[in-house]
Amino acid sequence: GAVVSQHPSRVICKSGTSVKIECRSLDFQATTMFWYRQFPKQSLMLMATSNEGSKATYEQGVEKDKFLINHASLTLSTLTVTSAHPEDSSFYICSANPGQGYSYEQYFGPGTRLTVT
């Protein structure tokens, strides 16, 4: 149980275009989902926290107009990188929290490697 998927696993896009990454909880409902970014040889940095049906909370320094997060259902959150630039190239990882007494748990997706050319 507690499986989280991400799609796509890898994406290459041209500078100036937008790309959408999906995060799905496959066998549980996720009251909260998190988005992390990991640059090469660095740690995971939290970008934003999203709760189903409400606006995401972004960490300091993360541009909310550039990284659009939509948590439209209890099993799906999407991250859209708008007008991508080469410096947005990174590994993006989502996680999902099932709530209901397990609010300390985060189940991680396999990650999406974004390359902007």
Added chain:
Amino acid sequence: AQKVTQAQTEISVVEKEDVTLDCVYETRDTTYYLFWYKQPPSGELVFLIRRNSFDEQNEISGRYSWNFQKSTSSFNFTITASQVVDSAVYFCALSVYSGAGSYQLTFGKGTKLSVIP
């Protein structure tokens, strides 16, 4: 604010040697959770262990063992008889309540372990 320090950036050991990865954390919360994750080259985070702040019992799982000491705010991870498959980046993480029913994870910078055959 929460902080996790993994002082060892990179460690190399020869196969079958034992190795300990250090983790020191800082928090003012009395209730928190500590985690260790393994990140192989594929990028996917692999959950290894979770400990809550009220359970200081050490744990052993096969070749893995964890030493949690609240007195020194440390949660160290030992691999006994290391194998090449243990080569990966290992992250220690701290989870504390962030409000609105959810917890937030803070990751250390990670320790890259290389096991040489």
